[in-house]
Amino acid sequence: MTAITDITDMSDIADNTLADSGKPQRGIQSLDNTGQLLAALVAAGRPLPLGELARAAGMVPAKAFPHLVSLQKIGLLSRDASGDFLAGPLGLELGLIALQRLSPTREAEPEVIALAHATGLSVAMAVHGPLGPTVIRLEESARPQHVSLRVGTVLSMVNTAIGRTVAAHLSADVLAGALAQDAIRMAGVAPDTVLSADGTLQAHYAERLRGVREAGIDNAVSRPVPGIDTLAAPVFDHTGALAVVIAVMGSSGSFDSDTGSDTATVVRQAAQRLSWRFGAPA
Template sequence: MSDEKNDKDRRGIQSVEVGGQLLRALAHHGHPMALKDLARAAGMAPAKAHPYLVSFGKLGLIEQDPASGRYGLGPLALQLGLIALQQTDPVRIATPMIAELAQRLGLTIGIAVWGTRGPTFVRLEESPAAIHVNMRHGTVASLTDTASGRLFGAYRPADEVRALFEQERLLGKLERPRLAPGTPAAPAPTSWKEFERALAEVRRHGMSRTEGAVVDGISAMSAPVFDHAGAMVLAVTAIGPSGALDTQWDGPVAQALRECADRITQRLGGRPPVPVRRAA
């Protein structure tokens, strides 16, 4: 009886779902479309599509260009999209995804954002197997020596990144994950030009990796999440023993991280950034 009740609760209005395919097609193609092309993309005949478009036009969900006759998304669709973006929390969306990823890969998965001191971990999903790395929420990652840091360095504005690079070089170190007290810190970065070459490699592969850069025997890979403006908002990072974490660019860990980051980006209505000229 309860299953029957749940089916009734989930029952929608079929005509709304059918008409929604037209809105989905417009959103997917991203540009105004002629009636016949729009109807074909939605899997229906033009005669069937036209009444839906009339109703959507009255609501402001679509509008028709009077000169070309093409249909595009209307002002109400724009308002709904902007409100959805304002209500979207990247960390909230990503958190359940990294929990599943940590279990599947058997690695610790973290989410880092760009904070006032640089890349900062705000969520950590521990590996099923214990990894003795002293990390917690609020840990600030090294810009130059960590996978998350290099990833943000590759996609944040160059002047902002260079300022943090110089600060880190002066201080010699930031708060970093350690195996135990007294673990030697990674070598200090040498020059901006050398670091920029490393960032170019990150952009070429679309993700970053480190192998024992901060602590011996610990590797990491990180993939970016972008918002609707093409700005990087999150780094999804896998951390684990070097012997268990395959850091090949086309390996299973890299593929799983990319897929996870891409799903979060899609949920945010995001897109990869347009390439920009980096500071010399």
Template structure:
């Protein structure tokens, strides 16, 4: 006779309500009540009390005008903490501290989050002139070096799902990013700010994060053979090798 051992008992109501959070996370954008309830396989009247409780906890928030439901500040904070604990991020964190000193500019780590390229670590420039970046900032896919880097190395369908009203970056620009091993931006989203971003790949050749140096355009060297690019590219390659990546020529 076959015997099965039941798993640990949970609280069914929490598991049921959790389907709403899963639906929001999978959809990636705020949803109307009827659509959210359908995605969680429950009637709207059953979903609504769960959403009220989730709003009180900060796991869900409701848009004042449209009434749609999206992930709340606590859910986003938990997601950011999860991204920060990602193994490649822990590996890269001490490296950006070194790079900030070496390059003389602020250096950040960005990963691909549920809203697009997201800053999860920042090492401030040692010089009195530096550009601040905040943890949790979601970077433009078209106007920032980090965004262009991910757009160049991720499948087009994945990128298009996070454009949020932006146009897909030019194909020639993305090809240049892949060819040069770096993405750049000058006076893009913020006038007077420039950036360079280098990819870090895992053992399967997938981009897992970007190393992004950012600084005032007047003192920021964007040349591929300049003072910043070779150092940043080398740091990305070193970290990639530590994660098991090997270039095609190896």
């Protein structure tokens, strides 16, 4: 028994040594090919027939088919009524385990840092907290800027891009209750500014939120801080609910803060990458 334990320990040491050496480790070629098929199916985002899936993975169907049969046998893939390949029960279980382990704020950290470097602007990340849209992360720009936001700042749902982006993705009843407290937030307003007597949204505010949902981004010019512009985009989780909002901020005139600008595209793309990472529906 001791000899077996020693051999196992030596094997573990050898594996760790290989991993630490930085040298590429030799895998199993057939499994690498199988991985190409899985990656192609994920990239497509929909069920695929044999021929199309094989082409996407760079294989001929005759080579791909045995791999797909094995993937079906172990439950990683299955086939629908049309014979197209899609995720199987084991594949779905593995995906759910990965989603359960995700921490949106932790997973978004590298994207926030990369966005700050790519744009040269400050980047904030916010969530819908108990008091409203709350800044939980702030990556400062390398260029000096007078941005008065701090971690813990709670923002208006009416006068800030981050707040409107949160508001645009809340249910009507939750939003109405949240707007009742807007006056206590940074740049907040009295409820009757955007809420009618019957509790429905006033037309101008409802239209603005609809535009935020359609564009996938919102902007604020010199608000809530005079001289500072903001672009904010939503990030969704695997249930389709809002997970976080990411936003870039910079001095007015130092970047194009229009929602159709190149900077806006970069922000939207970062948000979309994170949504994909969190398993958000297409």
